[in-house]
Amino acid sequence: MSQTPHHTDAPAHTGAHTHAGDHHHDDGIPHASMRDYATGFILSVILTAIPFWLVMTGTLSPGLTAAVIVAFAIVQVIVHMVYFLHMSPKAEGGWTLTTLVFTLIVVVIMLAGSLWVMHHLHTNMMPVHDVSQLP
Secondary structure (H helix, E strand, C coil): CCCCCCCCCCCCCCCCCCCCCCCCCCCCCCCCHHHHHHHHHHHHHHHHHHHHHHHHHCCCHHHHHHHHHHHHHHHHHHHHHHCCCCCCCCCCHHHHHHHHHHHHHHHHHHHHHHHHHHHHHHHHCHHHHHHHHHH
């Protein structure tokens, strides 16, 4: 019976780069620079400061102020996803963005369905009787 010789002096191939100083990884995740982080930080501060100023000064009506705050919050979530979480159609072959879209669809369906059920329960409930008039 013949056995294949095992070479212990040869380096094992692990798939990783063995070059010193080679920090480039092609893992499908876009890597950000310090400029990207600084841009994201500055945008986040601006998107926080404007609604704060609107609330503190009371320049707009309460309803309009609430709408502006919600709009700025949505934009800030997008800024965080792009600049800090590095979500893009290129990241991980697009699966990260696909997962996010699916999650948002499920959340919207659940919220809309819950609100719809609560509305119909409220409108179709029996009238409330005055307990003090019961014998």
